[in-house]
Structure formats: structure tokens, C-alpha cells
Amino acid sequence: MKHILMLAWLVVLTACGADQTAPLQGSMAGDTTGSQKTFQWKMVTSWPKNYPGLGTGPEYFARQVEAMSAGRLKIHVYGANELVPALEVFDAVSNGTAEMGHSGAYFWKGKVPASVFFTSVPFGLTAQEMNAWLYHGGGMALWEEAYAPFGLIPLAGGNSGVQMAGWFNREINSLNDIKGLKMRIPGLGGEVFQRAGGEAVTIAGGELFTAMQTGVIDATEWVGPWNDKAFGLHRVAKYYYYPGWHEPGSTMELTVNKKAFDSLPADLQAIVRNAARAANQNMLDEYTAHNNAALKELVEKDGVQLRKLPDDVLARLRELSEQVLEEQAAADPMSGKVYASFKAFRANVKTWHAVSEQAYIEAR
């Protein structure tokens, strides 16, 4: 998932007649009372309709809610720009144009600086660690606090798992090979890459293939094997690098307009919260399962050269990432508060996972 794909949809598709004028419907159908009221909700997203993982995730969520509520809460999922532009999801849910949204918290950095910590940051938490921080480490309460001024309730609604570092048309053997390298890498990762001597640019996902083919860029990251293969990036770059230091476990966000949420009876509120929990896990399961097969094909059938970023390059990126995160934490008091919690949790879970997840995976 990348910022620039969003930007592209914003630019390209705003011209396609996205209907941004639809007002928030009264949303109740039928004349039943109490818990038998029915609700028709809209969910706007930052992804093309049914895009693998990112787009199928919110559809999965909506199906679970409809099934659990026996149709009392139906949620229509809109692809990016069908109702509002990809990067206006936050505002649309905040102002009630739609009752829900599915997007990435770090897109709202300009509005809510602390939001960057709720998707994924360079050298941050893995999916399992993010979930533990959010649900049993105080993260969710901070996220709710950060979004409260906007009348929004955030929920974790999917995770990509550890991403790949990206596609390169030449080998990266040292920091020198990064100097001047023009790479499509957005967000805080791009900021870090820039400080390491590279040139970070932002190009739409749909344009990555052509940009690589024509030499406009030398390298690009996207998500992981499952999504990257679908874009055919293996046909324009030979080297596929890992690990995805810049996005080690990106949480997708579901947002709910607080007034709309408060209008639901308690059972439907519980259904929304639990469906989010299920969708959060299901997307990670899907990426974990599909990435296997895609990577195997890329390496065994497509002749992709899989490479690990050299240790000294990773060490430098890690060093620079801490700088960038500390600066980000200084953006405003809320960012400082969130980062303090995030950082403390990361230190603890890193100690635990060094002797559990890491030690086990290395031993098997």
C-alpha cells in the first residue's frame, strides 16, 4: 500500500465523475423499533474496488456484519473515487458523507501527525506486535484519543505483514549503491531513504511498471510478492530485495463516524467491533498464505533474483529511521505521547520476540 497510488487515484479519478455530493442518508429503513431498526451504511475506501487484500478486506468486513446482523446493518463498500477521492476518506467519514472508511492512518499525517504510528513505521512493529500493542498495550486507546477531535472511532481492519524492500534494476552491495538511486518510496520510509543518499520519489502504483521500464526510476517498492506480481514488476526489474524495513506490518484502518456508531444499538456496535477484529486477522492470513505461492513462482518460474539488503545498509537505514521517528514524535504533544508508548512497547516485545519468534524461526 503506498501513498502515491492514492495520489494517482485522487488525480486521475477525480475527473471520472466521482459523486461527492451524496449526503449522509437518514440510514434507517423500515418502521421497526429498538433493536430491529435496519441501517444502510456507506463505506468509502482508498483502494480500487476489490483490489486484492486491501480492497477485498473491507468487503469481507461488510459481509460479516451483514451476516451477523441478519441484514439489519448493510454496508455498501465504495472503491476509491466512486463516492469520494481516495485521500478524502478521513474527511468524508468525519463529516458524515459516509458512515465508515477503510484506508491507512498514515495518509492523514498532515491532519493528525500522530496517525503515522498506527499504520507502520520504519523499523517498527510486526503485525503480531502491532495487534498486541493496539489491543493489550494501550495503542488503541491512544488511537481513539487522536481521532476523537474529528468525531471518528478507529479500528484495526487488516494487515499486510512484513513487506518487501522493493525491486531494483541493479545490485545493492553497499551504501554507495544507494547514492543517487532514484527510488519510488513514499512516506517516512522515503524520508529515511533520502537521508541515506537516495532520491525518493512518489509515483502511482499503476504507473510503476512503465516508470521502471522507461528508466524514469531505478527502483521501486510496492507491497509483497502477491501484490507485486500482479503488477508484473518482475518483468522490469531483476532484483527483488528484502526485508521491508520501511513497512514491517502495515495496519489498515477502519474508521466509523462516531454519531453513526452511537446511533446503533449495542448489539450492532459489538458486531462492528468484532467484525473488524475478524477482518484484521483475515487479511493477514490471506497475505501470509498468498505471498508464499507468489514468491515461489517469481523465483522458480520468473527467474527473479532474490537478495537481502546488505547489513551495513540496513544498519544505516535503522539509524536514520530512529532520527526520523524522534523528529516525528516532536511534531505535537499527541505524537510524543503515542511514540513514547510505541517505543516502550517495541523495546519490550523486541526482547520477547528475540527469544520466541526469532529464535524459533532461526532454529527450525
Place this chain on the structure above:
Amino acid sequence: MKHILMLAWLVVLTACGADQTAPLQGSMAGDTTGSQKTFQWKMVTSWPKNYPGLGTGPEYFARQVEAMSAGRLKIHVYGANELVPALEVFDAVSNGTAEMGHSGAYFWKGKVPASVFFTSVPFGLTAQEMNAWLYHGGGMALWEEAYAPFGLIPLAGGNSGVQMAGWFNREINSLNDIKGLKMRIPGLGGEVFQRAGGEAVTIAGGELFTAMQTGVIDATEWVGPWNDKAFGLHRVAKYYYYPGWHEPGSTMELTVNKKAFDSLPADLQAIVRNAARAANQNMLDEYTAHNNAALKELVEKDGVQLRKLPDDVLARLRELSEQVLEEQAAADPMSGKVYASFKAFRANVKTWHAVSEQAYIEAR
């Protein structure tokens, strides 16, 4: 979670007057029709009431179901032996004494040999990998097939994450140090340990402290820092070894009596399935978050010596584990079918996680 704790409850608590005679109630209350019918269910478990993680997990599940159904489906959770003995959960749900159960699939090895693959096996899948195999790798369909002859529907209902290798009263520097070592380690892990030259014994969880203190055993595994600290094992053993090669991500199981499940309207069925998904994630989040703090205290305050099992010991255990698993796969056709799926998925996901989870955790 260990077999022997179950055995202990079975032995000790059967004498405590557990009511095993309660028949399956008609379960419907009130005189409403259709989707407004209400249901009162019983859930029997293999854990003490509200035991951290294992016992609080099914309570969490029941709370979600009740909230989402507005009380139309209430599930009373029984601790081990309150209604049936700890190791009769499978039978009790199968014969309708209770509508649901929460336990560990590998306890039913004698009845369903293939069940061992649905909890955790030596050098098997991590929590994230298990979930991917179950929900997007064909695992769940096989689990359902294995339990269908017993009128049971299985659901994943919690995960401990990677466990610890255990507590030792002396250092393990080579395979020689395992020879003759009397260790409490049940199940397939115990079988492997035995073949490595150790003596595997089974002792109840509640007796581990005394058994270590009096020298009846030289070593014991249990779960992880959060649960182990609660038993005070750091006061009777100095060395705490990792990684938990024998249980790298134990899935707890929820079972539902199929006739009871079929009697539910579709919305309540969906609620049960999604609550299981949420509970499955929530328990892992809880272990991940609590293990951090407990390990920190054990090492920093209690002076526990944290040690990694030597590489050659782990290599030998891995080798023996493959033998044990292959033999297990030959137990019956269903076991062979499940292991073929499990093994293929493990090979693929191992390749993927070597360049994602593992490479990332090592780099940070």
C-alpha cells in the same frame, strides 16, 4: 498448556463432585419465533475457570457472542471438571452434554490421530502461519473433515504464540547434558525428547513447583513467561531455555456440537464464527503483550538466567521431530492427508517468512 495438567485435573477433580449428568437442555427460552429465539448454551473447558489466557479466552468469546446477539445466545463457561472432567471435553460436546467446548485438539490423539496437527507440533507453524494455513491454506476444511464423524465443528479459539523450551536446574551445553535428564514434557515433544536420550515424564501443572523443588524432575516446560511466572517456577530452577521448539504456536480449539450449531439461525451462526476469529486473535495479543513484561521481571528482578538451547541440540531435536511427525502421519489415512497439507504449507511459508518475518526481526 500441557497434557499432564489435564490429566491432573481429571484425576484430582473428578473426585470433587463434577456434575457429569446434566443432560443437554432444550436450550430455547421464551416463546418468540424465528431469529428472536434465545439460546442458553454450556461450554465445557479443559482449564481452571479464568486461568490466565487459556481460561479467560473462552470467557472473552462468550462475552462477545452475548453482546453481538443482544443476549439471544448466552454461553455459560465451565472450568475443568465443573461439569465434565478436563479431558472429556471432546466427548461431552460430541454427545451433546454441552453445546461447546474449549480445549486443545492434540488431547484427542487417541480418538482422532490427525488432531495433533491442529494444536502445534515440534518444529511446526508459528501462530501467524497456523492462522494462514487454517483459513487460507486448506487447514480448516481438513480439521472439519476430521471432526465430522463425531458431530463436531472445530474453530480456532486462541493461540499462545511461541512457547519457551522450559526450566532447567543445570546448563544444557550439549546433547550429553540431555542424556538421562528427567524432564516434564508431554505429547509429541516428549516423544522427541525421549529419542534424544532424555526421560520424558508427565506431571500436573500445579505440581511442577514441588516436583522441581524436591528433585523429582530436573527440568520442566510449561507455556511462557506470563504463565510460568505465575507458577513461581523461577524459584525452583535457575535456567530458562528458549526457543519452544516443541510448541511454536499452539492453537486452542473451540468445538461446537453440530446439531446445536445447525439449530441456530444463520445470524447467530455467523456470530459464533466471528467471535471465534476475534477470540483467536485476542488471546495471541494477550500472550504477546503479557510475556514481555513477565520476561523482563524474571530476568531483571528475579535473576533468571536466560539461555538458548545449543545449535547442535536444536538440530538433533529437529531431525528427530521429522521422524516422529512422519510416523504420526502414517497413523491413518486422515493423518497422512492432513500432514501432506501441513508439510507443504510449512515449506512454502518457511521460504516466505525467511525473507519477511525472520529477516526483518534480525535486521531491526
